[in-house]
Amino acid sequence: MKDNTVVINKKIMVLYGGISAEREISIISAEEIIGSLKRNGYEVSEIDADPDLAEQINIHNPDIIFNALHGTWGEDGEVQKILEKSNVPYTHSGVISSKLAMNKHESGKIFVQNGFAHPKSLMCNLKDLIGKEPMPFPYVIKPNNNGSSVGVAIIFNELEKNNYINNIIAGQVCSDEKHKVLVQEFIEGAEIQVAIFGHEQVGSIEIVPKNKFYDYESKYFDSGGTQHIIPPRISDDKINEVEKLGLKAHNILNCKGVSRSDFILDKKTDTFFILEINTQPGMTPTSLVPEIAKFHGIDFDNLIDWIVKDASINR
Numbered sequence: 001m002k003d004n005t006v007v008i009n010k011k012i013m014v015l016y017g018g019i020s021a022e023r024e025i026s027i028i029s030a031e032e033i034i035g036s037l038k039r040n041g042y043e044v045s046e047i048d049a050d051p052d053l054a055e056q057i058n059i060h061n062p063d064i065i066f067n068a069l070h071g072t073w074g075e076d077g078e079v080q081k082i083l084e085k086s087n088v089p090y091t092h093s094g095v096i097s098s099k100l101a102m103n104k105h106e107s108g109k110i111f112v113q114n115g116f117a118h119p120k121s122l123m124c125n126l127k128d129l130i131g132k133e134p135m136p137f138p139y140v141i142k143p144n145n146n147g148s149s150v151g152v153a154i155i156f157n158e159l160e161k162n163n164y165i166n167n168i169i170a171g172q173v174c175s176d177e178k179h180k181v182l183v184q185e186f187i188e189g190a191e192i193q194v195a196i197f198g199h200e201q202v203g204s205i206e207i208v209p210k211n212k213f214y215d216y217e218s219k220y221f222d223s224g225g226t227q228h229i230i231p232p233r234i235s236d237d238k239i240n241e242v243e244k245l246g247l248k249a250h251n252i253l254n255c256k257g258v259s260r261s262d263f264i265l266d267k268k269t270d271t272f273f274i275l276e277i278n279t280q281p282g283m284t285p286t287s288l289v290p291e292i293a294k295f296h297g298i299d300f301d302n303l304i305d306w307i308v309k310d311a312s313i314n315r
Contacts, residue, residue, distance in 0.1 A: 013062035017048040020071025029283040030068040036304040065090040075280040076102035092257045093279040094315030120185040140184040189267040194246025195292040201243040203292040206232035
């Protein structure tokens with residue numbers, strides 16, 4: 001983990017909360033980040049971000065903006081547009097990288113074009129799924145532009161599909177996409193996540209969730225049922241392979257700062273399938289990137305300090 005040469009002052013504005021379905025997780029991440037920034041000696045202002053963000057930036061006049069938002073508007077390029085216009089250095093990826101990474105369908109196309117294995121995918125309107133199947137069971141349904149596994153489900157039969165459709169429509173999770181969802185081939189195998197800092201592969205972790213997959217509950221509210229295993233229980237050669245793939249994905253989308261790529265090691269073919277890349281990984285007590293960093297000798301305060309020093313404009 002190389003020291004960044006960016007010269008910084010002490011005023012850090014932390015953006016948290018926001019208007020996405022992942023607001024609760026952003027608040028938890030921000031609490032940890034703010035505590036770390038204060039321990040590191042920074043002066044911190046805390047902003048529950050909304051569309052008046054540009055005005056808040058002008059009022060507080062920070063030296064650096066730490067983007068602790070998750071989900072739509074926070075990590076899909078929209079907030080990044082505001083941050084670029086502010087001309088204040090900010091953390092994590094920029095406008096285009098954030099937009100591409102958040103759009104699972106579009107980033108999936110890019111990964112395939114660059115030689116990655118990726119589950120067969122198609123965009124569907126939920127109502128068009130009633131009475132017919134887009135692909136053989138089991139398959140995965142997920143919102144195209146949410147993170148934290150919000151609204152993700154593995155569908156094993158028609159009853160589960162119909163329950164999913166009714167719950168999503170009632171909850172308006174996909175309302176901004178007119179109830180369109182991403183349907184993907186289900187790949188069975190070990191779940192491996194890779195952390196990248198800047199342009200360095202830091203490490204990887206295997207997840208053995210207590211539920212069917214590493215869902216929202218398992219990520220943030222698991223009381224111990226999910227296992228986090230470092231290093232992953234695969235060969236050294238396979239660990240090296242997946243970590244190189246994580247770095248390749250980070251670079252293909254021109255990500256900045258920290259990212260986490262999610263893979264499945266297909267038990268049938270022994271091939272790594274990339275699922276997605278997260279440009280603003282969680283910083284909660286159960287989050288994976290801080291856990292990977294700690295295993296490799298980077299404590300939480302050093303991680304947060306590195307992210308701050310990596311901040312820039314034109315990202």
